[in-house]
Amino acid sequence: MxxxxxxxxxxxxxxxxxxxxxxxxxxxxxxxxxxxxxxxxxxxxxxxxxxxxxxxxxxxxxxxxxxxxxxxxxxxxxxxxxxMARTFQRLELFLSLSVRDNIRVAGDIVRANTRRRFDLEAETQRVLELTGLGDIADQDVSDIPTGRARVVEVARALMTQPxxxxxxxxxxxxxxxxxxxxxxxxxxxxxxxxxxxxxxxxxxxxxxxxxxxxxxxxxxxxxxxxxxxxxxxxxxxxxxxxxxxxx
Missing domain, CATH: 3.40.50.300 (P-loop containing nucleotide triphosphate hydrolases)
Structure with missing residues (x-):
């Protein structure tokens, strides 16, 4: 298209x-x-x-x-x-999880609910690099600025391969x-x-x-x-x- x-x-x-x-x-x-x-x-x-x-x-x-x-x-x-994938006005993240795990959980959900099969760790790393979040991948979401938390939401949406x-x-x-x-x-x-x-x-x-x-x-x-x-x-x-x- x-x-x-x-x-x-x-x-x-x-x-x-x-x-x-x-x-x-x-x-x-x-x-x-x-x-x-x-x-x-x-x-x-x-x-x-x-x-x-x-x-x-x-x-x-x-x-x-x-x-x-x-x-x-x-x-x-x-x-x-x-x-289709969407983010919301209000941040909807797992604050007790790391940036990496917030993204990875979206991949878990996709694999559980569809027939799509992919390397979860490799795809998580790809999305981290794509969105520029690699440097804070292992920080808890609660410890990062709001602006970057917004990007985590986008990264999580991208993990669904929309x-x-x-x-x-x-x-x-x-x-x-x-x-x-x-x-x-x-x-x-x-x-x-x-x-x-x-x-x-x-x-x-x-x-x-x-x-x-x-x-x-x-x-x-x-x-x-x-x-x-x-x-x-x-x-x-x-x-x-x-x-x-x-x-």
Whole structure:
């Protein structure tokens, strides 16, 4: 699948909570071999849309297609086995375990729940090196800075050998240098063919990293396009980024 092909597409997605519409007729695409941004103000519906994509929330209307297959009613575990992996806004790590063991446990789960067979130790080491965590591999997660703990979450997701990586505010708590290194890592993953989607409020990171960006506001898709197109959109300027050009 080339970078011009969509690995995931949503169309007409609607989510209601009681009388409130959290997501309204939203259609986005996420391409293989590229980093896609999903941005918007707090409460815009970004995490709810992620929940629909991963199966944690059943939409009231609409379709979700992954790898050419309609997965709208497919269970979350099946979606994971099809190649979806996700991180969350809140850190979800085993604090009493080392960085290495946090990553390795994801491999254990994959081997227990699928027919995939691989050298667990070798794959753990590969992911550690891929994510730049080799120097702290044997430290307890509770002893490392928040910024690097975020990378551990990404590494654990990569251990599942995904086709689509969904990241929810992964740069939160990172220093400027950590963010630069993180962006370089994501570019490398996309260059290797992975589809990456990024929910993030660090606009310079999003604008510098993503080839395509979708913008939500109050559950409505108000813009989709390149970083330049999104930054020039009057609706996006008014709802989210203001008049300052983000570079």
């Amino acid at each position: 080339s970078p011009s092909e969509n690995l995931l597409e949503t169309s007409g997605v609607v989510v209601r909570f009681g009388g409130n519409t959290a997501v309204s007729d939203v259609g986005i695409d996420i391409r293989a071999g590229a980093v896609t941004g999903l941005i918007g103000p707090n409460g815009a519906g970004k995490t709810t849309l992620y929940n629909c994509i991963t199966g944690m929330q059943r939409p009231d209307a609409g379709r979700i297609v992954f790898g050419g297959k309609d997965i709208t009613k497919v269970a979350p575990g099946t979606r994971a086995r099809m190649g 086709r689509l990586l969904l990241l929810d505010e992964p740069a939160s708590g990172q220093t400027e240098r950590e963010t630069e290194e993180f962006a370089a890592m994501l570019r490398g993953l996309a260059d290797d063919g992975l589809a990456v989607c990024l929910v993030e409020h660090d606009l310079p990171l999003v604008m510098g990293l993503c080839s395509r960006i979708h913008v939500l506001d109050h559950g409505v898709l108000i813009a989709s396009g390149t970083p330049a197109e999104v930054q020039a959109s009057p609706a996006v300027i008014e709802a989210y980024i203001g008049t300052e050009v983000v570079a």
